[in-house]
Amino acid sequence: MYNFQEIEKKWQNIWENDKVFFVKNEKDSLNVPKFYCLEMFPYPSGRIHMGHVRNYAIGDAIARFKRIKGYNVLHPIGFDSFGLPAENAAIKHKTNPAEWTKSNIEYMIKQLKELGFSYDWSRLVITSEPEYYKWEQLFFLRMYKKGLAYKKNSLVNWCGSCSTTLANEQVEDGKCWRCGSDVTVKNMDQWFFKITAYAEELLKDIDTLEGWPDKVKIMQKNWIGKSSGLTVNFKIAGSDENFIEIFTTRPDTIFGATYIAVSPLHPAAKNLIKNSKDLEKLETMRHNSLVSKDISEKEGFFTGSYAVNPFTDKKIPVFIANFVLMDYGTGAIMSVPAHDARDFEFAKKYGIEIIQVIEPAKEAETNNTSEDTADMPYTDGGILVNSGDFSGIASEDAKEKIADFAEKKGIGKKVTNYRLRDWGISRQRYWGCPIPIVYCEKCGIVPLNENDLPLILPDDVVFTGEGASPLKKHKSFIDTKCPKCGGKAERETDTMDTFVESSWYFLRYTLSEEKEKNPFKSEDVRYWLPVDQYIGGVEHAVMHLLYSRFFVKALRDLNYIALDEPFKNLLTQGMVIKNGAKMSKSKGNVVDPDGLIKKLGADTVRLFVLFAAPPEKDLEWSDSGVEGAYRFINKFYKIAADFSEIVKDAEGKFYVEGSNISQSSSNAASLNISAYEIKKADVNPSVKELIYRLNGIIEKTETEMNGRYHFNTVISSSMELINAFNDFTGALGREKLALLNKSDKYLLKHFLNSVILILYAFIPHVCSEIFEILNGSFIEDENWPEKIDAGYSKENCNIAVQVNGKMRDVVTAGIDSDEETVLKTALNSPKIKKYAEDKSVIKKVIYVKNKLLNIIV
């Protein structure tokens, strides 16, 4: 009987002791194609959850398949081990973040090993270790020297009660995710990476990522948010030198601009205001836009100043408006209420003039013209009207012409804007990579010397949970000497965003030796990168994947590597849900992998997770479905073990013609049919058919495992094969099975071995075991099964017969029969007669060979 506990332990020990999945010296393997299979590494929260199991089961299936196919496979794992939870645990349980993290990692490694994933553990990466983060500090210094890392004053999310900044994703409905108090906006000095310098390249190269889901590519494109438009200077009425610079993507509507709207945070806002009482209003509005990002109600007021539309020479009012963002474009806009929804809403509210300057190009839309202008603006392109010399021109044309005109007159400039902002990496936290910078009284901001790295995060800190980061109170860390002048200096106490670590860990995995001397080696990166298959959740579609792309490009420009894009193919797996909701403690619908592994085994859990849905879809958890997976594995094991008992001879060898294929020989498991000549005439017709079906599924598996990764259909095909095998052997009975001739036995063994090799990717422990029982050798030494011609020839096939496109009957005909023959047979069928005969005339016949016949009467 199938004892999964024993079997799984046995194979896990063998894999570990024999280093089965360690990458064999890649320098000698350059003649074999490489395959880098990568799963997003976990945060060491304490336990592996079902989402991890799914993610890693997918990756492992691919890695194992590719190995059997003969690839040189790199399949690593690590831990993204810096981050706030460790600090929270430190506060709550009075533990040390380093120790808490370490014990979590140890436990999770144990879990991953119990799940039997085929990682090369020698390449384990733990990002909170100095041997890892010291390289990150080095990259920071190099980026600083190149101007890619810089410091500036900026607005950040601030939780007053936790005394720390929060990342955007840690702000939920304007409240702190941890303590629930209101989040405000604060002005602070922050370190940034200049990701905007790569905005255009990051956008352009998205088109080269053919193996990425469109969804993710679109999300990244939207995030980068490129838009091209025009800046135009609007002179302040009554002044010769003062003007407001606005940004617009619709220069074609400029004749319809009836007011200027300026952000309350605009530096010129104060000077525009004529009535001193309005300065208070400005202050309130400034405060509001700083404190909350919510602008559900458009508000504003007239400054008392007017600007001159350079195209119409008309004076138009200048408003301060809360919906105008300071950090996009120029912080001021020209408002065209007739053709922009927001401008329209604002103009209606404050009674500002609305002038139509675009007419829909098509006259076709007749019935809703009058209504349109009253209730909503017309925001599409069309033909210009009321636009001076530009009237009559189409929008797209006019955009160009008006922009050219503005540039020629020196009042405007064509510009490209990006929504993408520079990446703020400063965190006022302890458990992160220290930023290697000191502040010297004399020299100002001074980077550390590279050979002073690593700057180690001190271990002796006190967590109170109150006030600033513990680093801020750590005198011996802060007090230092200036690397430049040797005078008194203080260290930077901010640490880096943890997305920095995950932006290059996949490069570190390629390093196998001299780890203390290099972050990675360029020749290793050249060999292994790009990652052939990256697998992870969609939640990282923008941040992590965009930051990693940026980092690779930056490292390229720092001459570390020659690589433009890190991830060739990306698979975003769906969530694991139960009772229609994402598993969470608060909903009480969490399924713990540990318990299931103990109860039903790792193979069962893995099989269910891969079988229940294709990887990109959400997976609905089902306890009885898991039991079904368990049943299948049991059945599979029993069928194979029984078969091996029956067909073995007294010496425990298989009946196989030619002594070169036996348990004792070195290539015992060889499926290479050239070693044995099948006597086709002797083969049982049912066995022939089994082999024929097998061939089709070997082929199907190969295409499926080559990028589509619908493991569920591969598994169901394997189940069909096992069922067919069982039907055959069951019907025959043990005695007759034992009396089958050698060709039959050989082919049946080949059949089972092939199914084992297909399923090995999904349920490796039990497949390794069955393979050993059947062949006495290791499955990892085996090759992917070849298709065998066992002499099966289809004589007849079923042909669907339709009359006027409706399914009416199925007839049997010889394979490759011509239309005439099939039609004759079909017309003999009583069912068809009934439908076709009384209509007397056959107008047309459509015949698809071996498949379908459609009679049109």
Added chain:
RNA sequence: GCGAGAGUGGCGAAACUGGUAAACGCACUGGACUUAGAAUCCAGCGGAGCAAUCCUUGGGGGUUCGAGUCCCCCCUUUCGCACCA
């Protein structure tokens, strides 16, 4: 509001370039084995109908000999962005 998906039995899902819809599994029902149960095995299982037969891929229309699959409109739903000018 904008953008991108999804909608097939009681459930998870199959169906490669349009060609026998529902493979595989779960649940369920009946049977065998058993003192009984569990496990296992066999059979059935989209809907209506005694049956012949008819209907069925969110709804409506279209293209086609033929549509789950292609085109148009609508409904529902999930996700992402959300005043980016």
